[in-house]
Amino acid sequence: MKNTPSGSDRVIWMLKTAGPQPLTTIAAELNITTEGARFQLLKLAGEGLVQSSTVSKGRGRPQQIWALTKEGEGRFPDAHAELTVKLISTIRETLGQDALHAVIEANSQNGLRKYMHEVGSAPQLEERIARLAGIRDQEGYMVEYVKDEEGYLLIENHCPICAAATACQDFCRYELKTFQAVLGDQVDVRRVDHILAGARRCAYRISEK
Known part of the structure; x- marks a missing residue:
């Protein structure tokens, strides 16, 4: 989608990365x-990609909020979802849970070596976070990070292995361990939002101990 930034694509991209938004915010962000924003949203709603809901805040007028539908989320694919889930199921049924665990751990170790090579040499924490975010973004996680008074928040707006993670949450567990190892022993990493728990995104709070 980054290569075809039509009006509709820009709306979908914004709702994916920023979450549900009111019409005025969407119009302002897209300039x-x-x-014009309403036209794009109604067009996308007609295609089943977005939907609106009404939210009341205080004494003001109710506000219409736009968000992606399940079909809209589907515009950001889960990499090889069906095949991956079948492989997980086959390994579990034929070789057992311990074998599946060993396969996922070996895959995690391969990923850790790659991340350590590209990230671990950076002396400053923010530089390590930036490098990690860059790698994860290239892998399809739609990553950004922000610095605030609590430290850093690493945000993954998409999970390209969501089906696999749903079938076996070892993937999520090893992901957290990998982040901790890459960023260093003097850094605390906590998952504060989790797509599998119903959140819109996965997010990690990162701070120095």
Whole structure:
């Protein structure tokens, strides 16, 4: 989608990375009129990709909020989802849970070596986070990070292995361990949002101990 930034694609991309938004915010972010934004949203709603809901805040008028539907989320593919889930199921049924665990651990160790090679040499924490975010973004996780008064927040707006992680949550467990190893012993890494727990995104709070 980054290679074809049509008006519709830009709306979908924004709702994926920023979450549900009101019409005025969408128009402002895309630098178009509210009527132009409404046209794009209604077009996407007609295609089943977005939907709106009404939210009341205080005494003001109820606000219409737009978000992606399940079909809209599907525009960001889960890499080889069906095949991966079948392989997980086959290994578990034919070789057992311990074998599946060993396969996922070996895959995690391969990933860790790659990340350590590309990230571990950076002396400053923020540089290590930036490098890690860059790698994960290239892998399809739609990553960004922000610095605030609590430290850093690493945000993954998409999970390209969501089906596999749903079938076997060892993937998520090893992901957290990998981040901790790459960023260093003097750094605390906590998952604060989790797609598998119903959140819109996965997010990790990172701070120096």
